[in-house]
Amino acid sequence: MNILMLAWLFWPHVGGVEKHVEQVGRILVSRGHRLKVITVRHDHDLPVHAEHGGIEIHRYPKQRLDRWERRGVARWLLSQRHLVRWADVVHCHDFFTFNYWYFPLLFRYPRKPVYLTFHGFEESYPLWQKDVLMRRIDTYLTRGNISIGKFIPAWYRTRYTYISYGGVEVPAEVPRPPDANRALFVGRLAPDTGLPLYVDALVRLGREHGLRLKLDICGDGPLRRTIADAAARHDLDISFHGFVRDPERHLAETRFAFASSYLAILEAMAWRRPVFAVYQNPLKRDYLLLMPDAHRMMFVASGGTGLAESVAACCRGEIDTGPMIERAHAFAGEHSWERLADMYLDLYAGRGRLHKPPCLPGGDSVR
Numbered sequence: 001m002n003i004l005m006l007a008w009l010f011w012p013h014v015g016g017v018e019k020h021v022e023q024v025g026r027i028l029v030s031r032g033h034r035l036k037v038i039t040v041r042h043d044h045d046l047p048v049h050a051e052h053g054g055i056e057i058h059r060y061p062k063q064r065l066d067r068w069e070r071r072g073v074a075r076w077l078l079s080q081r082h083l084v085r086w087a088d089v090v091h092c093h094d095f096f097t098f099n100y101w102y103f104p105l106l107f108r109y110p111r112k113p114v115y116l117t118f119h120g121f122e123e124s125y126p127l128w129q130k131d132v133l134m135r136r137i138d139t140y141l142t143r144g145n146i147s148i149g150k151f152i153p154a155w156y157r158t159r160y161t162y163i164s165y166g167g168v169e170v171p172a173e174v175p176r177p178p179d180a181n182r183a184l185f186v187g188r189l190a191p192d193t194g195l196p197l198y199v200d201a202l203v204r205l206g207r208e209h210g211l212r213l214k215l216d217i218c219g220d221g222p223l224r225r226t227i228a229d230a231a232a233r234h235d236l237d238i239s240f241h242g243f244v245r246d247p248e249r250h251l252a253e254t255r256f257a258f259a260s261s262y263l264a265i266l267e268a269m270a271w272r273r274p275v276f277a278v279y280q281n282p283l284k285r286d287y288l289l290l291m292p293d294a295h296r297m298m299f300v301a302s303g304g305t306g307l308a309e310s311v312a313a314c315c316r317g318e319i320d321t322g323p324m325i326e327r328a329h330a331f332a333g334e335h336s337w338e339r340l341a342d343m344y345l346d347l348y349a350g351r352g353r354l355h356k357p358p359c360l361p362g363g364d365s366v367r
């Protein structure tokens with residue numbers, strides 16, 4: 001099968017969607033399928049055409065980091081429509097690649113099977129009505145979709161073919177966690193990842209519980225300076241490592257995982273590290289708690305106070321995390337990259353059916 005995927009960013013850029021596309025693509029290629037990825041050129045040193053792991057990469061020649069840039073990419077894609085003709089199926093990752101990149105080609109090739117993966121949500125809350133409406137319409141213009149998280153059909157009221165929580169590689173052996181009070185955060189340094197709440201928990205651990213926790217941060221983003229200033233102001237032990245392609249080395253050296261994104265959560269579960277997740281609004285709450293059996297697999301708190309209490313209880317041995325870690329590890333084992341690739345092939349084969357969205361959570365969800 002000839003598969004064409006559209007993704008805003010792709011290898012060698014580091015990120016959750018980038019790793020998702022790379023890992024699924026690698027498995028599809030290993031099974032004899034042919035895959036081409038259309039993406040932007042996030043670094044001017046990158047070639048326009050490249051190959052990685054058997055995946056053929058076609059980059060928009062201008063250096064663009066604004067994913068909402070429409071006309072340039074759409075016009076360029078029209079000039080590259082031979083790639084669409086080559087493909088048996090087209091798969092868009094996140095709704096903006098479909099609406100802003102592929103949409104003009106939808107009418108030129110009306111019989112071409114097009115699929116979507118909804119990966120996440122906008123950083124703003126409440127949700128914009130426009131974004132909700134666009135996603136709903138997209139489910140009627142495509143053959144099927146994969147929603148990464150049950151919160152997507154619940155909040156956006158979108159029909160869905162499959163729900164997944166991503167993929168992970170589960171190591172055959174995992175070293176015992178160190179006894180030192182050390183935590184790891186993996187993700188963007190941005191408000192929607194809950195990083196300020198984790199820092200607040202570190203402050204409360206020292207002030208209210210007499211505990212000092214070292215925090216390693218793998219990632220980067222607009223809050224780096226703010227977090228560094230807070231660390232200096234409160235004498236916190238925080239180390240910045242920048243974006244890390246594979247966080248396994250850091251997971252091996254940590255006792256706790258501070259994770260509020262699906263990929264980071266699954267990686268921590270695969271390494272048998274207790275997961276501490278935080279939310280700052282009802283949308284992020286359901287992002288976490290609509291995961292199957294969430295409360296029995298990880299600690300979920302609405303702020304720094306609750307998070308600090310849970311970490312302190314674990315440090316003092318007041319909570320037996322063994323059963324929680326085992327349930328979480330089993331959950332990670334059910335979400336291998338191989339199984340996720342199977343889901344993509346089932347989607348293309350038409351084995352799934354579109355489901356109605358689940359009940360909308362309480363509260364005002366759109367504006």
